[in-house]
Amino acid sequence: MYAFTYERPKSVEEAVNLLKKSGEAKLLAGGQTLLPAMKLRLASPGTIVDLSKVAGLSGVKRDGNDIVIGAMTKHVDVMNSAEVQKSIPALAHLVSVLGDPAVRNRGTIGGSLANNDPSADYPAAVLALNATVQTNKRKIAADDFFKGLFETALAGDEIIEAVRFPVPEKAGYEKFRNPASRFALVGVFVAKGKDGARVAVTGAGESGVFRVKEMEAALGKDFSAKAIEGIKVPAKGMIADLHGTAEYRAHLIGVLARRALAAAK
């Protein structure tokens, strides 16, 4: 790992000032992606701004018809939250198949979203549930947040504070895991909310998480596995690597979407 300057602010405001001061600063949340990347020298930030002592960024609460999850809430705490298990069981399930127990004890929802790995799980939930990402500056709709591989709408001095999930009528998540990395080879999150059905796919798209509008239209009328039986997702734009071809991933989207619908509650 290359040397860096270490900062441990106590407030979001202090963290923002540190980001503004140093052009090469990176925020450290749970560190389960950033630290491995730094060890491999794929990332070499000049300054690390460790958010672990910033107050008020952790916790799950219900606010009207929304579940609000603080950005520094660890995966394990989302998985074990009685509120999440009751209101959005698909989200609790998603976290339970993410990483491994030690990773879930450190990794955070805010870190996962800010990183926007094309195979990460959380982006699928945020996009399918039509969640809102709240930062120190503004509220960003899920549709505007994800901008491509490891790219988000976040500005250099912007910090995610919380994610607001509207409670859906029904939702489900199914993932085909890469057995070595446990990342999603393909993951599909389906949700039926007050504005209709949404289907978000992670792991497959060359530009990261995306929606399948054709499935959404069919599910708007009938939210069931049967409703999307004939729908094929084209292989164009899918990731192809040693783990699977573009055609294979495109095929898995249909399979996993139907399974997610069958399991949705």
Add this chain to the structure above:
Amino acid sequence: MSNVTVTVNGKSHTVDVAPETLLVELIREKLRLTGTHVGCDTSQCGACVVHVDGVAVKSCTMLAMTADGASVTTIEGLANGSALHPMQEAFREHHGLQCGFCTPGMIMSAVDIVNRKGSDLDEHTIRDELEGNICRCTGYHNIVKAVAAGAKAMKGGAKPARAAE
């Protein structure tokens, strides 16, 4: 360099570290507790698992500075003098290791599983929960048996069958 204060196996240490020092480097190189191993560079193998404030963490994927103020338990902190912890004893009894490199992490993860899930663990649960720990020798079979037996022994608060030789 900055000071970091951690309690390791019940003893408080204040150590001067560079910002890029990982928790596992603090444990192994500064405190000379070399039971915690480093098996990979990618946070996958779990040989470095320790408990930080009571929960399993990959100590190769946490900065020493982030652990400032925390309480850490390593494999050296489990045994009671010369008497092995029940989980260590179970690994010995059931041949849950061959080369032994992954064993410290396996045992720290196993104790964490019992802390979270209780002592009545079926095979599926154990295999599922150990997915962050990789062993290249055993094929996991005897590790799974050892964890199940160690979990039961922990429940009884049973004294280990015999002291370490």
